[in-house]
Amino acid sequence: MVVTFKNCDASESRREGVFRPPIRILDGKDGFEDGEYELVLGEQIFPLTKIGGNYLEIVEAMVVQ
Numbered sequence: 001m002v003v004t005f006k007n008c009d010a011s012e013s014r015r016e017g018v019f020r021p022p023i024r025i026l027d028g029k030d031g032f033e034d035g036e037y038e039l040v041l042g043e044q045i046f047p048l049t050k051i052g053g054n055y056l057e058i059v060e061a062m063v064v065q
Contacts, residue, residue, distance in 0.1 A: 002026065004041070017044040017061060025055035038062070 004023040019041045028050065037048040039058065049056045 002039070002041075018042060019044055019046075021046070021058050021061055023058040028053065028055045 002023060002025055004019045004021075006018055006020075023039070023046060025039075025048070032050060034050045034052065037050065039046045039048045045062050046058045047060070047062050048058060
C-alpha cells in the first residue's frame, strides 16, 4: 500500500507527472531483501530504497526520458 499525492492541475500533470513525492510505503512486508528498487506508478518511475526491512520515504521523483 502506497501513500502519494496526485497533481490537480492537468497542465502540471503532463509536465511533472500525475503523482508527486513525498510517497510513503505503508506495508513493506513483501519479503524483498534490503536494496534499491523502482516504484512504477503508471508511466512514472520513482527510486525506492529498502533498509532494515523498511522502505524509505520517496522525496524526489526520477526523471525518465
